Amino acid sequence: MTELNALTLAEARDALRAGDITSAELTEACLAAIDAADALNAFAHKTPEIAMARAAEADQRIQAGDAPSMCGLPIGIKDLFCTKGVPSQAASRILEGFMPEYESTVSQNLADAGAVMLGKLNMDEFAMGSSNETSVYGNAINPWRRGNEDTALTPGGSSGGSASAVAADLCLAATGTDTGGSIRQPAAFTGITGIKPTYGRCSRWGIVAFASSLDQAGPMTKSVRDAAIMLEAMCGHDPKDSTSTELPVPNFEAALTGDIRGKTIGIPREYRMDGMPDEIETLWAEGRRMMEEAGAKLVDISLPHTRYALPAYYVIAPAEASSNLARYDGVRYGHRATLSQGDGITEMYEKTRAEGFGPEVQRRVMIGTYVLSAGFYDAYYNRARKVRALIKKDFEDVFAQGVDAILTPATPSAAFGLGEMTDADPVQMYLNDVFTVTVNLAGLPGISVPAGMDNQGLPLGLQLIGRPWEEGDLLNSAYALEQATGFVAKPAKWW
Amino acid sequence: MSIDQNTAAKVAKLARIKVDDDALPALAQEFNTILGFIEQLGEVDVEGVEPMVSVTPMRLKRRADVVTDGDQQDKVLSNAPDAREGFFAVPKVVE
Numbered sequence: 001m002t003e004l005n006a007l008t009l010a011e012a013r014d015a016l017r018a019g020d021i022t023s024a025e026l027t028e029a030c031l032a033a034i035d036a037a038d039a040l041n042a043f044a045h046k047t048p049e050i051a052m053a054r055a056a057e058a059d060q061r062i063q064a065g066d067a068p069s070m071c072g073l074p075i076g077i078k079d080l081f082c083t084k085g086v087p088s089q090a091a092s093r094i095l096e097g098f099m100p101e102y103e104s105t106v107s108q109n110l111a112d113a114g115a116v117m118l119g120k121l122n123m124d125e126f127a128m129g130s131s132n133e134t135s136v137y138g139n140a141i142n143p144w145r146r147g148n149e150d151t152a153l154t155p156g157g158s159s160g161g162s163a164s165a166v167a168a169d170l171c172l173a174a175t176g177t178d179t180g181g182s183i184r185q186p187a188a189f190t191g192i193t194g195i196k197p198t199y200g201r202c203s204r205w206g207i208v209a210f211a212s213s214l215d216q217a218g219p220m221t222k223s224v225r226d227a228a229i230m231l232e233a234m235c236g237h238d239p240k241d242s243t244s245t246e247l248p249v250p251n252f253e254a255a256l257t258g259d260i261r262g263k264t265i266g267i268p269r270e271y272r273m274d275g276m277p278d279e280i281e282t283l284w285a286e287g288r289r290m291m292e293e294a295g296a297k298l299v300d301i302s303l304p305h306t307r308y309a310l311p312a313y314y315v316i317a318p319a320e321a322s323s324n325l326a327r328y329d330g331v332r333y334g335h336r337a338t339l340s341q342g343d344g345i346t347e348m349y350e351k352t353r354a355e356g357f358g359p360e361v362q363r364r365v366m367i368g369t370y371v372l373s374a375g376f377y378d379a380y381y382n383r384a385r386k387v388r389a390l391i392k393k394d395f396e397d398v399f400a401q402g403v404d405a406i407l408t409p410a411t412p413s414a415a416f417g418l419g420e421m422t423d424a425d426p427v428q429m430y431l432n433d434v435f436t437v438t439v440n441l442a443g444l445p446g447i448s449v450p451a452g453m454d455n456q457g458l459p460l461g462l463q464l465i466g467r468p469w470e471e472g473d474l475l476n477s478a479y480a481l482e483q484a485t486g487f488v489a490k491p492a493k494w495w
Numbered sequence: 496m497s498i499d500q501n502t503a504a505k506v507a508k509l510a511r512i513k514v515d516d517d518a519l520p521a522l523a524q525e526f527n528t529i530l531g532f533i534e535q536l537g538e539v540d541v542e543g544v545e546p547m548v549s550v551t552p553m554r555l556k557r558r559a560d561v562v563t564d565g566d567q568q569d570k571v572l573s574n575a576p577d578a579r580e581g582f583f584a585v586p587k588v589v590e
Contacts (some may be wrong), residue, residue, distance in 0.1 A: 018508045018560075067522050097574075098574050099573070099574060101570040101571075101573060101574075103569075120518035136518075142508065185536065198551070199550050199551055200551050200553070213550060228547050239556075241559075242555050242556055243551070243553070243555075245519075245551070245553075254572050299504060305539065307535075308535060308538075308539055309534060310532075311532055311534075311535045311536050312536060314529060314533055315533055315536070322510065326511075329511070330581050331573035331575070331576075331585055332541060332571075332574065332575055332583060333575065333576075334574070334576070336576035336577065339586065343586060344587065344588070345585055345586050345587075345588050346511070347513075347586075348585065348586055349511040350508075350511050350512060351513050353510075353511055353512045353513070354512050354513040354514070357512065362510075362512050362527060363522075363529075366503075366506050366507060366510045366512065366513065366522075366526070367526065367529055367530075369506050369509045369510040370498075370506045370526065370530075373506070380533065380536075382546045383536050383537075383539075383541060384533075384536060385546030385547045385548075386539075386541040386544040386545070386546050386547070387536055387539050387541065388546075388550075389545060389546065389547040390539065390541070390544060390546045391549065425525070425528045426525060426528065426529060427528055427529060427532045430532075434552075435554070441550075442550065443551055445548030468551070
């Protein structure tokens, strides 16, 4: 029998309900796997007591025949989510020691659905990064390796700890958040599934804010079915987030028929980038062939403003971040610098923020400050918001032509080595999000599905982009792709 | 548009982040790289386009102007680096 921690959410759910296993056994298996995987540095804060207490409650509910959708299923929570009484630092020094007095809506929804929290997961500081190298906890490590090499690879970012933990079977699934690709890129780098829902599906309340008009939470899982199960538990209207939608939450799992006959899948010509590795091009061609064989109709489409998405993102996201991160001033929570004789409140702010924020966060806060400053607001910020409107219109136009979903590569490469990008300028790192960032700017749902391997044995992902609020349909297309690719590879255990 | 050290220092001041003088040249250089990347936006014809306010067409909800929460002073102050007599404490602001 498969080790318990290697089960999918759906398998474990069914085994729990059949009485074959208990949540306590399942949770213990995960906790043991976590303790044996410190080399991956995926978990930043472990919460075994909370986990075992919730597992015991779940076992009682299952016995009583009162099991909600995720009853007894052990998961990890990204450090960006505030969890009551458990450190929630957004992987930043500035939130060292911060202990929330409240629980984020999404993590509360998961707890209400019976899920068992195993701990808090490593990530890039304030979710700013694509390699998990900006974390105050140090790098999270990808469980996958190139061939027989022992070079440590990035699990991607910002949800790098989540991706590493799910891929290494430390938990059954994990929460992630995605502002420019932070669920989908790490999912692709680690051979797992990750979906960013439509903006407004998940409440942002209690999630440390990076760029409020782009941030969305979503599940990172071992299968498309698991993504459907967990997304349904996470989302729903929340009066505490004024951008959270009042639309009812559909039964996403019920949408998984695998039948995509007659669906129209768009292939955007602008996603064929100069210098794209052959392997990515081949993977994409394979994906197209598989969708067609499954009965979908493929059409070439154009999203003409694609190349301006990253520059627009690198105005809008830092602008919003500079505003959101103004709250970290050493007054109400977190780190405060030690002051010298004669220092006033301005010195307190400046020293606290210089000590508390890492280099990438400082860089983005300052870029944001610059593009919002008097004299540049129109030239940068307003122009970027206009370009964003055009990017959204590109998608609206193709959906109006009858396109149901859009198929693209998830990332421009496989996972790279930790430290390999250190000497590159920041823009090179930003290019990781070239295929994912358009989706955030347009507020659409997007899912990354593992679809193949590169010639060094590393997983590669394909992305499907759906119509707003049509996550069910999108998940079904992803399910058909998953069945066609038959991707089942797991990293060989070295940790 | 190129950012010099003085501009970099001014931006750091506005962002309330202390940057040592000897770190300013490298910071200005990084800004220039990123802004050079952003400059591409100048190529786009945005004539007559409204800047996006909300990605999902929605009217932000209003609620009744009533007290729904409160009486949680201890919880509000529990994470403060310096709290005294029920208040957040900061260095002297007014002489």
